[in-house]
Amino acid sequence: MSLRCGYFVTGTDTGVGKTLVSAALVHKLAAAGLRAAGMKPLAAGAEWRDGQLWNEDVATLSAQASVSLPVALICPLMFREAAAPHIAAMLEDRCIDLQIVMSAYRQLSAWVEALIVEGVGGFRVPLNNAIDTADLATALQLDVILVVGLRLGCLNHALLTAEAIAARGLRLAGWVANQIDPAMPHQAANLEALSQRLPAPLLGVVRWMPVASAAEAAASIDASRLPGWPA
Numbered sequence: 001m002s003l004r005c006g007y008f009v010t011g012t013d014t015g016v017g018k019t020l021v022s023a024a025l026v027h028k029l030a031a032a033g034l035r036a037a038g039m040k041p042l043a044a045g046a047e048w049r050d051g052q053l054w055n056e057d058v059a060t061l062s063a064q065a066s067v068s069l070p071v072a073l074i075c076p077l078m079f080r081e082a083a084a085p086h087i088a089a090m091l092e093d094r095c096i097d098l099q100i101v102m103s104a105y106r107q108l109s110a111w112v113e114a115l116i117v118e119g120v121g122g123f124r125v126p127l128n129n130a131i132d133t134a135d136l137a138t139a140l141q142l143d144v145i146l147v148v149g150l151r152l153g154c155l156n157h158a159l160l161t162a163e164a165i166a167a168r169g170l171r172l173a174g175w176v177a178n179q180i181d182p183a184m185p186h187q188a189a190n191l192e193a194l195s196q197r198l199p200a201p202l203l204g205v206v207r208w209m210p211v212a213s214a215a216e217a218a219a220s221i222d223a224s225r226l227p228g229w230p231a
Contacts, residue, residue, distance in 0.1 A: 002109075002110070002113075003109040003110075003112065003113065003114070003115060004034070004113045004114055004228075004230055005029075005113075005114050005115075005228045005229060005230055006109070006114065006115040006116070006117065006140075006142045006143075007025070007116055007117070007142055007143050007144070007145050007173065007226065008117045008119060008137050008140055008142040008143070008144050008145070008170075009021060009022045009025070009116060009117065009118045009119060009144075009145045009147060010119045010122065010123045010133070010137065010144055010145070010146055010147070010161065010165070011119070011121070011122055011123075011146070011147040011148075011149065011161075012122060012146070012147070012148050012149055012154055012157035012158050012161055013121070013122050013149060013157060014120075014121040014122065014125075015149070015180070016147050016148065016149025016178055016180060017147050017149060017176075017178035017180060017206065018118050018119065018147050019040075019056075019057040019060050019061065019118060020060075020178065020206065020212050020214065020217050021145070021147045021176050021178065021206065021217065021221070022038050022040075022061060022116045022118040023038060023060050023061055023063070023064045023214035023217070024064075024206070024214045024215075024217035024218035024220075024221055025038075025116045025145075025218070025221070025223060026038040026061060026064040026065055026114075026116050026214070027064045027214045027215055027217075027218045028218045028221070028223055029066075029113075029114040029116070029230070030064060030065065030066035031218075032230060034066065034112075034113045034114045034230060035066055035067050035111070035112045035113045035114070036064075036065060036066050036067070036112060036113065036114040036115070036116075037061075037062075037065040037066070037067055037069055037074070037108060037111075037112045037114075037115055037116075038061030038062070038064065038065060038074070038115070038116045038117075038118060039061070039073075039074055039075070039104070039105065039108055039115060039116070039117045039118070040055075040057055040058050040061055040074065040075045040117075040118045040120070041075065041076060041077060041101040041104070041105070041117065041119075041120075041136065042075070042077045042078075042079075042085050042096065042101070042120045042127070042136075043055040043057055043058050043075050043077070043078045043079070043120070044078075044079045044081060044082055044083055044084070044085050044088040044120065045079075045080075045081070045082030045083075045088075046078050046079065046080050047080070052071065053078045053080065055075065055078055057118070058071065058074055058075045058078070060214070061074065061116075061118065062074060063214075064214050067111065067112060069108065069111065069112075072104070073104045073107055073108055074104075074108075076100050076101055076103075076104040077089075077096060077100060077101065079091075079092060079094070080092065084121070084125060084126060085120055085121075085125060085126070085127050086126045086127055086128050086129075089127075089128070095128055096127040096128050096131075098127075098131065098135065098136060098139055101136065101139075102139060102140075105117070105140060113230075114230065117140060117142060119133050119136065119137065120133060121133065122157075122161065123137070123161050123164050123165060124164060134164060134165075134168050137165075137168065137170060138168045138169070138170065141170075142170075143170070143171045143172075143173035143226070143227060143228065144165050144170050144171065144172050144173060145172075145173055145174050145175065145176065145203070145226070146158065146161060146162065146165070146172060146174075146175040146176070146198075146200070147175070147176050147178055148175055148176070148177050148178065148194065149178050149180040149181075150177055150178060150179050150180060150181060150184055150187055150190065150191075150205075151180055151181040151184055152181075152184065154190060154194075155190060155193055155194065158175070158194055158198065159194075159197055159198070162198050162199065162200075166199075171227070172198070172199060172200040173200060173226050173227050174200050174201050174202070174203040174223075174225055174226050175194070175198055175200055175201075175202060175203065176202075176203050176204055176205075176206060176221060177191055177194070177202065177204070177205045177206070178205075178206045179205065179206060179207050179208040180208065181208075182208040191205065201225045203221050203222055203223060203225055203226070204220045204221035204222055205220060206220045206221070207220065
C-alpha cells in the first residue's frame with residue numbers, strides 16, 4: 001500500500017471547522033472506495049475514557065475512516081489541557097517533537113491510500129520555543145486546504161494565512177468556507193472578495209448546521225478541483 005493523495009487542512013483560526021471539513025474529506029475518500037483516514041498530529045483537550053485519553057476531534061476523524069488504525073498513530077501527541085499546544089505540553093512536562101509526528105505520518109502513509117492531516121488552531125500556532133504549526137506543514141510537504149470561518153474579520157485572517165502558506169513554499173490547493181456565524185451580514189460579498197483574492201479555488205460553502213455532520217458537509221464540497229484528488 002502506498003499513499004495516493006494527502007492534504008494538510010489548516011484554518012483561519014481555532015474553532016472555524018477544520019475537523020468538520022477534514023472529516024468530510026475523509027468521508028468522500030472513503031465513499032470512493034479508498035483506504036482513507038484522517039490524522040490529527042496534535043490535540044489539546046482530552047479526557048480519560050476506558051483507560052486511554054480521548055479527544056473529540058480525533059474521534060470524529062476516526063469515525064469517518066475506512067480503515068481501523070491505532071489512536072497513537074492518528075494522534076501521536078495528545079494533551080489533557082484545552083490550551084495552546086506548547087502550553088498544554090508544558091503543563092505535562094513534555095516537549096513537542098516533530099520527529100514523533102513524522103514517524104506516525106510515515107507509518108500511516110504506508111497503510112492507507114489517502115490521508116487528510118488536520119492541523120491545530122491556525123497556521124502559526126506555537127508548538128514549542130522554536131517551531132510552530134507552519135513548520136509542521138512544511139515538514140509534511142502536503143498541499144494545503146484552508147478552512148475559512150465565515151465571521152467578521154475572516155477576510156484579513158484568510159488573506160494573511162494564504163500569505164503565510166506561500167511564504168513557506170507550500171501550495172494552497174483550495175479553500176472551504178464554513179458558515180460558523182449564520183447571522184453574519186454580507187456573506188456573499190465576503191465570499192466574492194475572497195474568491196477574487198485567494199490564489200486557489202473555492203471548493204464549497206458548508207452551511208451552518210445545528211448538529212455537525214461530516215456526510216452533510218461532504219455534499220457541499222467539490223474536492224475534484226484539488227490537485228491530485230483521485231478521479
